[in-house]
Amino acid sequence: MQNRINHSCSQTATGGTIIMLNERKKSFDSSNREYFLKNFQDFILRLNIGGTSYRIRTRSISKYGSRTLLGKFARVDHDLRKQWADWYFEESDEYFFERVPRYFDPIYDFYATGQLHVPKDLCFDKFMAELRFWAISRSKMNGCCCPFAQFSLLPNGQQHNDAVCLLEKNSFVGLRFGKLRKKLWRILEGQTSSKWWRVFEITSSSFVMLSVTALIVSSLPEFQVPEKFKDSSFTTQSILATENGPHQDLVEHPIFDYIEDVCVTYFILEYAVRFCVAPKKWRFVKGFLNIIDLLAVLPFLFEIILHCIGISGTNVRKIHWAFLTVRLLRILRIVRIAKLGRFSPGLANFALTLRQSKKQMQMVAIVMLTVVIFFSTLVYFLEKDEPNTTFISIPAAFWWAVVTMSTVGYGDSVPETIPGKLIGSGAIVCGVMVLALPITIMVNNFMQVMKLREERIVKKYIDNESVQ
Numbered sequence: 001m002q003n004r005i006n007h008s009c010s011q012t013a014t015g016g017t018i019i020m021l022n023e024r025k026k027s028f029d030s031s032n033r034e035y036f037l038k039n040f041q042d043f044i045l046r047l048n049i050g051g052t053s054y055r056i057r058t059r060s061i062s063k064y065g066s067r068t069l070l071g072k073f074a075r076v077d078h079d080l081r082k083q084w085a086d087w088y089f090e091e092s093d094e095y096f097f098e099r100v101p102r103y104f105d106p107i108y109d110f111y112a113t114g115q116l117h118v119p120k121d122l123c124f125d126k127f128m129a130e131l132r133f134w135a136i137s138r139s140k141m142n143g144c145c146c147p148f149a150q151f152s153l154l155p156n157g158q159q160h161n162d163a164v165c166l167l168e169k170n171s172f173v174g175l176r177f178g179k180l181r182k183k184l185w186r187i188l189e190g191q192t193s194s195k196w197w198r199v200f201e202i203t204s205s206s207f208v209m210l211s212v213t214a215l216i217v218s219s220l221p222e223f224q225v226p227e228k229f230k231d232s233s234f235t236t237q238s239i240l241a242t243e244n245g246p247h248q249d250l251v252e253h254p255i256f257d258y259i260e261d262v263c264v265t266y267f268i269l270e271y272a273v274r275f276c277v278a279p280k281k282w283r284f285v286k287g288f289l290n291i292i293d294l295l296a297v298l299p300f301l302f303e304i305i306l307h308c309i310g311i312s313g314t315n316v317r318k319i320h321w322a323f324l325t326v327r328l329l330r331i332l333r334i335v336r337i338a339k340l341g342r343f344s345p346g347l348a349n350f351a352l353t354l355r356q357s358k359k360q361m362q363m364v365a366i367v368m369l370t371v372v373i374f375f376s377t378l379v380y381f382l383e384k385d386e387p388n389t390t391f392i393s394i395p396a397a398f399w400w401a402v403v404t405m406s407t408v409g410y411g412d413s414v415p416e417t418i419p420g421k422l423i424g425s426g427a428i429v430c431g432v433m434v435l436a437l438p439i440t441i442m443v444n445n446f447m448q449v450m451k452l453r454e455e456r457i458v459k460k461y462i463d464n465e466s467v468q
Contacts, residue, residue, distance in 0.1 A: 045074055048094040052101040056111055064114040069135040103130040116140045181277040188274050201343045204270060208339045211263040214256050215333055224250040264300040267293065267336075288351075289342050296336040349449050356445035360438040367434050372401040375427040382420045389416070405431025 042059040058074040065071045073084055073095075082088045087096035103122060107130065110116040118127060118141060131138060187196045217223055271293045278284035285291075340347060354361070376397035383391040390413040391397045400413040404427045415421050 045070075046092065046094045048089060048092075048096040049099050049104045050097070050101045052104075053092070053094060054104070054108055056108065061111050064111055065136065067135070069133070070111065099130070099133070100126075103127055107131075107134055107136065110136065110140065115142050117142050181279070184273070184277045185279070188270075188277065204266075205340060205343050207263050207266045208336055210259065211267075212334070212337050214259045214263075218252040218256040221250060223253050223256075225253050226250060260300070264297050267297045268300075271297065289339070292335055292338045295332050296339060299332055349446070352449045353442060353446045356449060357438065357442045360441045364434060364438050368402075368405070371405065371427075371430050371434060372398055375405070375423060375430075376401045378423045379415055379420055382417055382423060383415050386416045391415075401427060404428055405434070407431060 042057055044055050045058050045061070047054040047056065061068075061070050061074045073081060076084070081095055085095035086098045088094070089096060103126060106117055106119060106122075106127070116136065118124070128138070187194065187200060271290075274290075274293075275281065275284060338347075342348075373394075376394050379400065380391050380394045380397045383389050391400070397413075403410050403413075404424055407428060415424050
């Protein structure tokens with residue numbers, strides 16, 4: 001009992017000592033700052049930020065940001081300031097910094113008032129880069145508009161509810177080459193703002209655009225050559241035949257084969273590296289963008305398999321299933337353009353919006369199907385006895401109902417009777433009402449996706465600091 005009392009007394013004494021030391025430190029810092037401000041020479045510092053002139057007292061800079069770049073800039077002499085600045089205008093006595101004035105305005109407000117606010121109309125990534133340039137800590141941000149505040153208030157289990165991101169704090173613990181795999185994973189998944197991510201983004205996007213462009217250009221007659229039947233790769237040969245047998249036809253130029261081989265080799269290497277460094281293999285394979293990556297190389301892999309089992313060149317025409325499979329898989333080459341969704345925030349936001357609006361899309365599909373069947377049935381019975389009618393059956397009227405309800409109106413199928421035209425008018429009104437219903441909900445989902453994206457950007461800085 002006596003030991004507990006002594007222990008609690010020692011804890012109280014220690015706590016009191018810490019509080020006393022903190023108070024002494026605060027009083028020392030405040031007295032030190034007051035002494036510095038009293039002995040600091042106050043003058044007007046003239047700055048030119050991207051062509052916009054700013055005037056600010058050096059006393060204000062030293063009061064609110066003595067340890068920042070401008071705080072040090074104000075304490076050095078004129079010759080050293082000229083070396084630090086990007087340029088010096090002698091006629092106006094201004095130190096020029098090649099920065100964007102819009103992003104410097106909140107920083108100027110911080111030096112003038114001591115309050116750092118984050119404008120909503122500025123890119124948060126770029127604003128954080130501006131703070132790093134002027135050596136201003138993000139802890140100076142006011143709580144009213146600081147995006148980091150929401151993460152400090154949430155419980156640990158709710159701070160990072162991101163279904164898209166596969167990286168978890170302990171995913172690489174205990175794995176072979178865990179540190180290296182974690183670093184590569186962060187680069188390949190865009191979870192870092194390093195230069196290596198930019199290099200990977202530009203390289204991968206270039207190969208995607210090269211592959212898609214080659215696919216499009218190869219369909220032009222100017223870039224095609226007469227087909228020669230020989231035992232070569234059938235990927236560039238036109239799969240056409242007549243009743244008298246195969247004949248010469250225009251096919252892709254062989255150079256597009258080489259471009260395809262180079263692009264597919266890069267895609268396979270990229271997928272293999274990302275699969276090797278992934279912390280959870282099955283979760284990686286099930287990812288939507290990873291399925292797109294696999295579909296992008298599937299035609300090439302299938303052709304290699306056919307070649308290995310002896311099916312190549314003109315032999316593919318003799319095997320019906322191989323003939324159809326090659327034609328279908330060659331169409332999958334166009335899905336490579338979906339790989340750009342990994343690097344395009346716009347495409348990613350659109351895909352997430354569609355995912356969030358899945359229930360609304362299902363509702364629209366069910367209502368549209370019901371209404372299409374209803375109006376197709378009505379117009380069929382009203383128009384089937386008219387001469388030269390296009391409404392020869394209810395399924396044949398489906399096309400007219402869909403085109404009418406979407407207010408496109410191609411004019412290939414038109415009701416001739418007055419009751420049929422009234423039915424068409426009703427189909428137009430119903431189509432507008434049905435298609436307009438989910439628009440508001442999808443807009444709200446889009447706003448939620450944009451808010452989630454902003455939270456991910458903010459969370460990226462927190463994760464980078466925790467890793468470092």
